[in-house]
Amino acid sequence: MRLTPGPARDVDLDTLDLFDLDLYSTGDPHPIWDVMRERAPLHHQVLPDGREFWSVTRYEDVRRVLGDHREFTSERGTVPTHLGTDDAAAGVLMTSTDPPRHTEVRRPLNAKLTARAVRSWEDKIRATVRRFLQPALDGETFDLAEQALLLPALVTGPLLGIPEKDWAELVQLTAMVTAPCDPHFLVGSEAATLAISHHELLNYVRDWATTRRADGGEDDSLLHHLMSVRPGGAPLSDEEIALDGYSILLGANVTTPHTVSGTVQALVERPEQYAKAQADPTLVPGLVEEGLRWTSAACNFMRYAVDDVRIGGGTIPARGAVVAWIGSANRDASVFPDPHTFDITRDGAKRHGAFGFGPHFCIGAPLARMTLRIFFEELLDGCASIELAGEPEHLRSYFIAGMTHLPVAAQKRHTP
Template structure:
């Protein structure tokens, strides 16, 4: 998805198709979101076949939709690919469960993913990132976007308890879930791709748990913790373990690669920002926050209105699907002055909602933030400059904003 928009233009919002994959592959969604925030902060669209949804694009409205489960439930589906069909995992999958059950399960799982807990993994993560950057040191063309798909597995694989031999397969499967129409990941139709990926990922976690129980061995990994977690007064059910293990694999793999690629692209396009970060490492944590805001790799999340809800100058009817556009909220000029300027010293960059907002705020955010900080520390220490070596190829997805190819050349420092 194009991260730096072109000039604002007249857009007929009555005919805009926010599920048009070409808009994200070769178009300019930020100009559309600009127009929606200004003219239609609550936007209604009917898809062929009669499915319909409402969209919110302003920061405050996005936070309200994601933050208040009493008004907007997660228990009918949270991603647009579920639109029109209630999520069969509702009430069992953490991301499709409302409080109070969500709170119980999140507390049980999240104990392994707090900032304090993940800090103990820092050295292992740095070692993995150094290994990832090593091939770029020879000055040859390095396809960052393609290679970065494996980066989260290199970082989190050992922490999750996933053997290296399985990393590439799981990365492919999680990409199939989030970009089932992209030529790099599709297997037949979009529905077939999703069905294959869901089945294989759930089967993988189920078999992992089966082998773990048969061996009786504990490795201290996140998945091992999931097997032993207690929510409320009882252990998680096998179905909850399989679904939440699937969700953890998905969350670990799908956004970090595109945050890395999109932020590096911005640093190349703005060499003064690269030089500024290199001269002052204390700016790197804010560089990470600005990169998260700028890329907004998870472009949207979906909820359903519990009752008739007034928001954005209109009304969403009870049981209506509403898509909260993260990518737009993070460019809301009322929250982020000059939102289409990439500025690593931006005041308030940490208000970005790339990790979501409210009860479903990303459970892996501390690990993601630490990994991104270490990545840019090592990148800036090793390279004096970065240059494009070809055109980027954008991911064909309205859910994940990212690239499949970004050829670069890195000059050793």
């Protein structure tokens, strides 16, 4: 989708289709969300097949839906691709589980992913990022969006305990889960793409767990750590490890690449912002937060109302599906003044909801922030300038806002 929106326009809220994939691959949803926040902060849509959902677009409403599991449960599915079919893994899969079980599984993993814990990975990540950027520094036309899909695996593969030979395949499978209609990842039909990717990812983690149990090996990887988690006092079964490992793989792989490419595109389009960050490296953390807000790679998440809930000036009925549009919340002018301006010195950018809110706040946020900081430190240090070398191509997905192609050409920076 376009991250820099076009001009305001009239929107017919009665015929609006938020599941129109063209709106995200070639369209411009931000002017639509602007109208929704103003005129329809709670919007109801019925799809041609009879499925229905409600949408919230204002920052405070999105935070409430994602942050309060007592009003809005995760245990029927959390992504719009599951709309109308309850998630078979609900109550087990970490992303589709409410507290207290969610907390019991997450807490021991969280201890390995705090800002202090991941700090020891900084040197390894910096070396990885330098290798990643080298082709661009050597003057090659570099398709950043295409190459960046592999970047999280380069960084987190060793942390997760996944051998390098498997990284590319797992990246492809996680992309199939989150963008099953995009022609780069589509295998037959959307349903077939989802079925294949779910099956292959679950089998991968299940086989990994079975092998580790059989050989009794010990390591410090995050997936191995799942084997010691004991929610309710009982260890996880191999099937539970497979589901939670699947959840971790998705979280690790699917958003950071699109934050990288979308933020670089914003800087290419605004060379004065690039120059400002290059002149003052202390601005890089702010650049990262503004990039997270601006791109909102996880465009939305879904919940279900437990009971009738008053919100956004209306009522979501009990068991009604509600989609919380993070991409809209992060452009809410009541929280982010002049929200469609990309400003690396923005005060309060860190209030963004790119990592979610509440119990399901992204467990990997400290690692993602550090990876993004290092990436932009190295980019700014190594590249005097960067420009487009072709047309961007946007992901065909209403769940993940991102790009499949962003060809760029960099001018190497020569320092005395």
